[in-house]
Amino acid sequence: MDWDKLRIFHAVADAGSLTHAGDTLHLSQSAVSRQIRSLEESLSVTLFHRHARGLILTEQGELLFDATKSMAKRLDAAAARIRDSEDEVFGELRVTTTTGFGTLWLAPRLPTLYAKYPSLKIDLMLEERVLDLPMREADVAIRMKEPSQADLIRRRLMNIRMRLYATSEYLAQAGVPQSMEDFAHHRLISQHIGTAQVAAGAVLVQQLMMYDIPSSLTVNNYFGVLQGVLSHLGVGVLPDYLTEDFPNLVRVLPDVESAEVPVFLAYPEELRQSKRVAAFRDFVTEEIFAYRKRQRDSAETVD
Numbered sequence: 555m556d557w558d559k560l561r562i563f564h565a566v567a568d569a570g571s572l573t574h575a576g577d578t579l580h581l582s583q584s585a586v587s588r589q590i591r592s593l594e595e596s597l598s599v600t601l602f603h604r605h606a607r608g609l610i611l612t613e614q615g616e617l618l619f620d621a622t623k624s625m626a627k628r629l630d631a632a633a634a635r636i637r638d639s640e641d642e643v644f645g646e647l648r649v650t651t652t653t654g655f656g657t658l659w660l661a662p663r664l665p666t667l668y669a670k671y672p673s674l675k676i677d678l679m680l681e682e683r684v685l686d687l688p689m690r691e692a693d694v695a696i697r698m699k700e701p702s703q704a705d706l707i708r709r710r711l712m713n714i715r716m717r718l719y720a721t722s723e724y725l726a727q728a729g730v731p732q733s734m735e736d737f738a739h740h741r742l743i744s745q746h747i748g749t750a751q752v753a754a755g756a757v758l759v760q761q762l763m764m765y766d767i768p769s770s771l772t773v774n775n776y777f778g779v780l781q782g783v784l785s786h787l788g789v790g791v792l793p794d795y796l797t798e799d800f801p802n803l804v805r806v807l808p809d810v811e812s813a814e815v816p817v818f819l820a821y822p823e824e825l826r827q828s829k830r831v832a833a834f835r836d837f838v839t840e841e842i843f844a845y846r847k848r849q850r851d852s853a854e855t856v857d
Contacts, residue, residue: 559592559593560593567618601614651680688703
């Protein structure tokens, strides 16, 4: 197949329009149309249904578009590796992690990374859905469980637990619960058990809901739970990595916590030599190491 025709087909399929594809490729609409017709003739198939409002891929067109998307991702990966062969760390790095970890732990620490690599462009994708790293939906992932996909380099960063926290202001007004039975006089703030979250957190919330808790606030992410707690609305189920950045959080009922949750950093094997990935990996590792050291030092001071 003609590579140039495939490139033009991919642009048309992606844009859904000959005109828009032509603008992207700096070609006239008629030139783009001729190339698409020539490709269809060489394959003896129709790739697009023509409508007044644009173009829609046929079944055969969908198959070819899947192939060109895969090719484009591999070409992007190759281009990234070529660019990273230079000494300078620059360009786009797509990082995916959960909304809670990305918003509450990672984003506040990114100034350190940008100070060291000002030409880096981070595309931070925060969602609970696990993106496909081998298919290059993202370059690097930080996940709350060990990745199961093949061809990934993975590193265990730390372990976290979900625990109960409230503000000192709230506890001064409402009192400090001494047992779960005391929640009859407190409001529980948590993620709704039906929202996407780590299994250990959902299990803990389910266990807490078995008690007589007359008032509750459920949110679909930990950022919302934290805002509820900081607004002195009640006692919240939150990950323990928040305590350093929010020192006004007071742990409640120290015996109540979730099972341990491992945090992994992962990236595709093909990006092993990427300087952008290495820069981000080293930045996160250093931040985690410093965080762990401060936690140990704090615990020793308390002892």
